[in-house]
Amino acid sequence: MTVAAVSRCLTLLEFLAGSSDAVEISELAGVLDMPVSAVHRLLSTLVSHSWVLQDSGSQRYALSLRMSTLAFRSLDLQNLPDLAQTVMEKLAADTREYCRLALVEGQNLVWVARAQGAVNGLKYDPDMGQEIVLHATANGKAWLATLPEEEALAIAYSRGFGDSRKVGPNSVRNVDELRLRLAETRERGFATSLEEAEAGTAAIAVPFRSGNRNHAQVAGTISVAGPLVRITPERWDELAKALHRAAAELAEIWSLRRRQRHIKWPASAASA
Incomplete structure (x- = not known):
């Protein structure tokens, strides 16, 4: 993983940590200045490692409690x-x-x-x-x-x-x-x-x-x-x-x- 990818991942986690509600992928793409497809790949990795949760209904994303744990x-x-x-x-x-x-x-x-x-x-x-x-x-x-x-x-x-x-x-x-x-x-x-x-x-x-x-x-x-x-x-x-x-x-x-x-x-x- 490149330094830029690590930086984007940390920026995403910090943004989610400061959000009181689940966030749409389009908003995250705007924050990271990345295509939605690239943000989706990043989010999929974080979801697979239980750092991020995706609401099955709204499809929005939120930080899990793993970081707090x-x-x-x-x-x-x-x-x-x-x-x-x-x-x-x-x-x-x-x-x-x-x-x-x-x-x-x-x-x-x-x-x-x-x-x-x-x-x-x-x-x-x-x-x-x-x-x-x-x-x-x-x-x-x-x-x-x-x-x-x-x-x-x-x-x-x-x-x-x-x-x-x-x-x-x-x-x-x-x-x-x-x-x-x-x-x-x-x-x-x-x-x-x-x-x-x-x-x-x-x-x-x-x-x-x-x-x-x-x-x-x-x-x-x-x-x-x-x-x-x-x-x-x-x-x-x-x-x-x-x-x-x-x-x-x-x-x-x-x-x-x-x-x-x-x-x-x-x-x-x-x-x-």
Whole structure:
């Protein structure tokens, strides 16, 4: 299979993952800029491997749960859900807001855990399948601020600042604005997003490392988010302290995981 074919296959899967309804083959052909016959061959291969499903009535196509199954299997093998969820539940209880954890994956952040702490009033409960827009989210800026400025700006620029209708009214629109907000993040010690990701919401985030030493690699970010009327500047210090405590706990977990990976267990222990 050629590189171009692999690229088209991935584009197709990503498009289906972002579609709430099954999609006609003609629409997929338009997205891929390919003849319908060629798209049909690609879809037939994906259907045969259970990555895509075809509705027998409408003949439309939709993503199967295979991708989700593999993702959760990978997380389970890393012991991430159980280890991180305890920390997130505690953070949610302490802040009484919605909390999320994202992991660094290459030049991206990916949501892997969440916990809802709000018990009264408005509840913020966004879709975990949404892409993390690095320049518009507190999590994105918390991570970018840990990178050398040139690298951080290059990553953000490579993704573009996108359609303003897909982010909040206060989102940055160019590299110069992002540079200023990353500088603010470094100075404060935490990132904020005030109607930047979406209207009416606010968030605070900090990074956590794969160990408690300053030179340890950044493993991911954690955030507290909710309605703008609750995540006010008066609460920033309180929420930031809770986030930093949780980040320290997560750093211990990641440090332990790293040590465990390098342990050479005795044969008797491995077979127990």
